[in-house]
Amino acid sequence: MKPFKKIAIMFLAAIALAGCTVKAVGDPNRPITINANVVVDIRGLKQTATSIEDMVAQGAVK
Amino acid sequence: MKHFRTTLFSLGLVVLAAMPLCRAADYDFKELTPEIKKALQDRQTRYAQIQELKREGVIGENNKGYVTDLKNSSSASSLTVAENQDRRTIYKNLATQNKLGGNGLLEVQRAFAEVQRDKAATGDMVQSSSGDWKKKS
Numbered sequence: 001m002k003p004f005k006k007i008a009i010m011f012l013a014a015i016a017l018a019g020c021t022v023k024a025v026g027d028p029n030r031p032i033t034i035n036a037n038v039v040v041d042i043r044g045l046k047q048t049a050t051s052i053e054d055m056v057a058q059g060a061v062k
Numbered sequence: 063m064k065h066f067r068t069t070l071f072s073l074g075l076v077v078l079a080a081m082p083l084c085r086a087a088d089y090d091f092k093e094l095t096p097e098i099k100k101a102l103q104d105r106q107t108r109y110a111q112i113q114e115l116k117r118e119g120v121i122g123e124n125n126k127g128y129v130t131d132l133k134n135s136s137s138a139s140s141l142t143v144a145e146n147q148d149r150r151t152i153y154k155n156l157a158t159q160n161k162l163g164g165n166g167l168l169e170v171q172r173a174f175a176e177v178q179r180d181k182a183a184t185g186d187m188v189q190s191s192s193g194d195w196k197k198k199s
Contacts, residue, residue, distance in 0.1 A: 040162050044087035045173035052152065053177055056102065060109035 092159045101148035112145060113183075122187030122195060127153060127174035132187060132195070149174070 091098060112129065115121045120138045124130045128146045131138050153174065157166035179188045182198045189195050 040166065040169040041087035041089075042169065042173055044089050045156075045170060046177055048089040048156065049170075049174045049177040050181075052102075053174075053181060056105045056109060059102075059106040 089156060089160045089162075091155065095155070097151055098155050101151040105145065105148050105152075108141060108145060111141060115141070116186045117183070119185075119187055119197075122189060123175070123178040123182055125172075125175050125179075125189040125191050125193065127171035127178065130189070 112121070115138050116123075116129075120131070120133050120135050121129045121142055122132050128149055129142050131142045153167055153170045156162075157170045160166070162169060175189075175191075179190075179198070182188050184198055186198050187195055188198050
């Protein structure tokens with residue numbers, strides 16, 4: 001495989017992995033609605049939940 | 063040598079692109095409203111009572127991130143209702159402030175339920191994700 005082709009494939013794979021921003025241009029009087037799926041990172045949520053629960057426990061009235 | 067450099071460069075691109083995926087997303091309160099502050103403070107105030115009721119097996123942590131009155135105790139009932147209202151305030155605000163979408167509240171509840179199960183003391187009643195209640199061992 002030619003080096004350029006290889007880089008191009010890897011770059012496209014990288015974009016597919018990381019996601020990309022889509023910019024929509026249209027008539028301001030007829031706004032475009034884009035329905036997007038929100039991906040929730042459960043690991044991040046668990047970290048937040050842990051710190052909130054720690055805070056509740058540590059600040060508890062004895 | 064040229065082939066090696068190309069491969070290295072390509073790998074670098076993939077690693078750079080994948081970096082945000084390796085870090086857990088940062089969810090937090092963007093604004094600590096009086097409603098959230100009150101919910102947190104009230105939870106701190108009743109924390110010891112909640113722990114006591116858990117030790118006695120009167121209440122348990124369910125799989126939705128809330129406490130359940132397992133023995134229909136009148137003394138635990140009002141405390142359970144108040145605790146769950148405050149938890150809901152916290153969950154709802156986390157979901158909306160972080161723009162977690164339509165299923166955001168459910169995801170927040172699921173995460174808190176898992177954390178409550180992890181934090182439960184030995185002997186506390188906990189509900190598994192499948193719905194079974196058991197004493198934490």
